[in-house]
Amino acid sequence: MPADLPLSRDVQLQPFNTFRIAARARHYLRVTDPAQLTQVAADPRLAALPRLVLGGGSNLLLVNDEVAALVLHMGLAGREVVGETSDAILVRAGAGESWHGFVEWTLARGLGGLENLALIPGTVGAAPIQNVGAYGAETKDLFHSLSAFDFATGAVRTMTAADCRFGYRDSVFKHPEGAQLVVLDVTFALPRAWAPNLRYAELANALAGTAAPTPRAVADAVIAIRRRKLPDPAEIGNAGSFFKNPVVSAAQCARLLQAWPDLVHHRQPDGAEKLAAGWLIDRCGWKGRNLGRAGVYPQQALVLVNLGGASGAEVRALARAIQDDVRARFGVELEPEPVMV
Numbered sequence: 001m002p003a004d005l006p007l008s009r010d011v012q013l014q015p016f017n018t019f020r021i022a023a024r025a026r027h028y029l030r031v032t033d034p035a036q037l038t039q040v041a042a043d044p045r046l047a048a049l050p051r052l053v054l055g056g057g058s059n060l061l062l063v064n065d066e067v068a069a070l071v072l073h074m075g076l077a078g079r080e081v082v083g084e085t086s087d088a089i090l091v092r093a094g095a096g097e098s099w100h101g102f103v104e105w106t107l108a109r110g111l112g113g114l115e116n117l118a119l120i121p122g123t124v125g126a127a128p129i130q131n132v133g134a135y136g137a138e139t140k141d142l143f144h145s146l147s148a149f150d151f152a153t154g155a156v157r158t159m160t161a162a163d164c165r166f167g168y169r170d171s172v173f174k175h176p177e178g179a180q181l182v183v184l185d186v187t188f189a190l191p192r193a194w195a196p197n198l199r200y201a202e203l204a205n206a207l208a209g210t211a212a213p214t215p216r217a218v219a220d221a222v223i224a225i226r227r228r229k230l231p232d233p234a235e236i237g238n239a240g241s242f243f244k245n246p247v248v249s250a251a252q253c254a255r256l257l258q259a260w261p262d263l264v265h266h267r268q269p270d271g272a273e274k275l276a277a278g279w280l281i282d283r284c285g286w287k288g289r290n291l292g293r294a295g296v297y298p299q300q301a302l303v304l305v306n307l308g309g310a311s312g313a314e315v316r317a318l319a320r321a322i323q324d325d326v327r328a329r330f331g332v333e334l335e336p337e338p339v340m341v
Helices: 034-042 099-108 126-130 201-206 215-229 250-259 277-283 312-330
Strands: 007-012 024-031 051-054 066-074 079-084 088-094 143-150 155-159 181-191 237-241 265-267 273-275 294-296 303-306
Touching: 024 034, 034 066, 034 143, 066 181, 088 099, 099 215, 126 181, 201 215, 250 265, 250 273, 273 277, 277 312, 294 312, 303 312
Parallel strands: 024 066, 051 066
Antiparallel strands: 007 024, 079 088, 088 181, 143 155, 143 181, 237 303, 265 273, 294 303
C-alpha cells in the first residue's frame, strides 16, 4: 500500500456519526487531498476493498459493530467566490466543509440563497447526494455544478444538475450508476436579485412581523425553529428526520381522508400527494416511546434518538416497528432517509 497514505486500522467511528453509534472501521483514511483518492484507485489492494464515503455522519446508521470497508472520511476544505454571471454569484466549497459553516460564510458576505438550509448538520459534499432540503428549499434550487472523483475511470468529473439527477432526498449518487463517484467540491449559484423564500408556513409565520426580511433574518428564524423542534446531535444522538415524507396517489389520499379528515397532506405538481410522515407516526402512538435504548423524540415523531448506548441494530429494530405499524394502519410505506451500513 502507498507508504505516504495516512491509512489507519480499527478506528472508532462513534465520534464521526451523529447517532453516536459505536462501530469500528477496519480501514480508515482521512481524505484531505483529491490526490489521495487517485492513490487508492491505483493500488490494487485498496481499490478492491468495499468503500464507505463518510462526511459528517449525519445521514448514516451503522448497524454492525464493525464496518468491513475502507472508510473515506472526507476532509477536503476551502470556501471561495469563484465567479459570477449576469444573475448570480458563484461560490464553491470543499466536500469536507461544514454545511452550516458554509451557509454562515455566504451570509457573512451578504449573499442570500442558502438561508432556508441553515443549521442542517453534515458536510457540503453530502448536500447534493441527499439533495438536502428544509423549509421550502432544496440543494438543487441553488446548485450550479460539482467535481467528483470517479473510481471507475480514475478521473475527476464535472457534473451539472442534470448529471446529478436530483429528486426528493435523492440523486444519482444513491444509485448503482453513481456508486463509483466521490464528491470533491460543490459550486452554488446565489442570486443577485434575492427574495425571501417563505413558502413554508411556519417560517412565514415566524417572520410575519418583519416588513422586509433579510437573508440573515430568514436564517435566524430557521435556526430558531430547528432548535425548538429538533434535538442537538451533540446532546442526543440522532440523524434528524429518519423517514421520508411518503408520496401517494390522489386516490389513495382521498381514501385516507375519509377515515382521517385531519391527515396532513400536500398536493404535488404531478397531482400526487405528499403525506407528513411525522403525523402518521404520531397517530400510531410512537411519539415519545422507545424500544430499549432507541426512542422517538417527544417533540418530533420523525426523529429517532439514541437514548444512551444504543446499537445500530436497536435503532433499526425501532424503525422497522414504526414502519410495520404505519403500514398496518394506513397502508403507507415509510422509507428511511439515513444510509444503513
